[in-house]
Amino acid sequence: MSRVSTSVPNGLLPDVQATKILMRLLAIPGLSGAESKVVDFLRQELSQAGVAASALKIDSANRRSSLGGETGNLVLRLPGNIRAPRRLLVAHMDTVPVCQGARPVQRGRRIESKDKDTGLGADNRSGVGVLLTTALSILRNNIPHPPLTLLWTVQEEVGLHGARHVRLGLLGKPKLAFNWDGGAANSLKIGATGGYRMDIEISGIASHAGGHPEQGVSAIAIASLAIADLVNNGWHGLIEKGSQCGTSNIGVIRGGEATNVVTESVCLRAEARSHNSKFRERIVREIEKAFRKATKQIRNSSGKLGSIQFSGQLDYESFRLPLKDPSVVAASQAIKSEGCKPDLGIVNGGLDANWLTAHGIPTVTLGCGQKSIHTVKEWLDLEEFHQARRIAMRLVTEVK
Known part of the structure; x- marks a missing residue:
């Protein structure tokens, strides 16, 4: 298990509240091309935290995708109050078919599917939760931060269509980019096939x-x-x-x-x-x-x-970021601040980071505690989920 830092970034949403939000996210149906209910939930939570409806944009990625689909990507841009480069946070909303009808249940420090024949969908609702709780922490506590863009993508599981067809003009030209998907909280994927x-x-x-x-x-x-x-x-x-x-x-x-x-x-x-x-x-x-x-x-x-x-x-297309890439350096430092050793790797699967990097936005991918993904045995390590939230908070508030 990853080491856990005793230092919690100021203003971070308490673990109990974040877990409740995550449990609600896990219970929302949202296969590839049918993510509209997830979008509705995110918009409601962000609106209640003070985000104006005009600040939330939905692009036309679904209309450009061969799959079609109910909705495009959801984008939130937050103006910064710290002079620093814009940062992009990414997570895909869709789940694979085995997770349809998931009923999450918490057992100690893990979340599992209540039904033995249904996957959990922590891939990637835990990533969605990392982005949402980070935004809520900042908004509710007026935490200083650089300009931020949060991107929740559609149709990742069926060909990365959301990232492929994202409307780049909505992203605000970020200089650093961080994607949350499967794996341990200290995993850092810097390339993919x-x-x-x-x-x-x-x-x-x-x-x-x-x-x-x-x-x-x-x-x-x-x-x-x-x-x-x-x-x-x-x-x-x-x-x-x-x-x-x-x-x-x-x-x-x-x-x-x-x-x-x-x-x-x-x-x-x-x-x-x-x-x-x-x-x-x-x-x-x-x-x-x-x-x-x-x-x-x-x-x-x-x-x-x-x-x-x-x-x-x-x-x-395949990619591999150099170790000196600003996003790699920043993510490595954030993981180290949690008392962990970054586990750098190259993966043999596709990530939203493939297309974002191809679009000119070099992107690293971090984990948030998902285990045995795409199976009925999938479960989420809550300790690592909250550790991923702390890492995300450091990435959007600790500017050097």
Whole structure:
């Protein structure tokens, strides 16, 4: 467990009050694309703390996202009363499907889901809570601070759409940026992999599987040959080729209507990841190569082949911040002020920080106590959540 500082930043909302707010946040439904109730709660809490409705902005990220969705990102800009660069605080509002219907319950110093078949949603309602309680602490106690921007994003779990499509003009050109997501309170992610998502559509030739199977070309058979090729040649799962490494996965397969029909159509969804963009592009080429090769291996009795189509997009580009980056330095110092050693790392998943950094806002990601995320065993370490709040408070009030 992380060491806990005995020093509490002045004006920080008491742990009991912050926990009550967090419990309410955890109980709000809000899957990706359906975050409007979370936005309503945040606006209500901030309004009661004195924030004018005009200071809260919602952008059009949802309308630019392929998913659509109920709402865009929520942005709050607070003018500073200390001369210092603007700081950006970020957390995503959406949760994964396993957390739908979560009923949080506190057991000692941890919060769990009351139902055994439901995740908690601490990823990332605890991050949302860190931002909200930090803002409430400042507003209720008139704490001096530099200019601040708080950004609650949508649709992080399904492709980082909120951060990708954020209206940059609302952010006020921050010079330091801190994102709260999964992990221990002393974790400090300074980089992340890049990811490419692709759709693969295989068109076979339908025929009766009992009467004339030879007249058909099975789209499922083509897919099977391609996947076997990728696995056998080391291009599926963990990929290590010389000094380069990455991952790939065929994650979704849909097709077929009946056992007595040679399958005419199959749709697959795949992804490729690597910290090296050139190697990631090679992984994509190898996936396409395997499927094209498989398409040519199966002919029907008339000599006809199936066909294949690919489409895809870059979900997020990889990045790695230097240790001397101002946000890395500030976050490291705040963690050390809590009596902890910063646990710097690079992750193999996408973060809102990927797109914010690509937008020209170098962003570090800190944790706030989430454990076993995306599973029914998810739980939140309350000690680390409150430690994350203290770290956030230091980042927005301690200016050197």
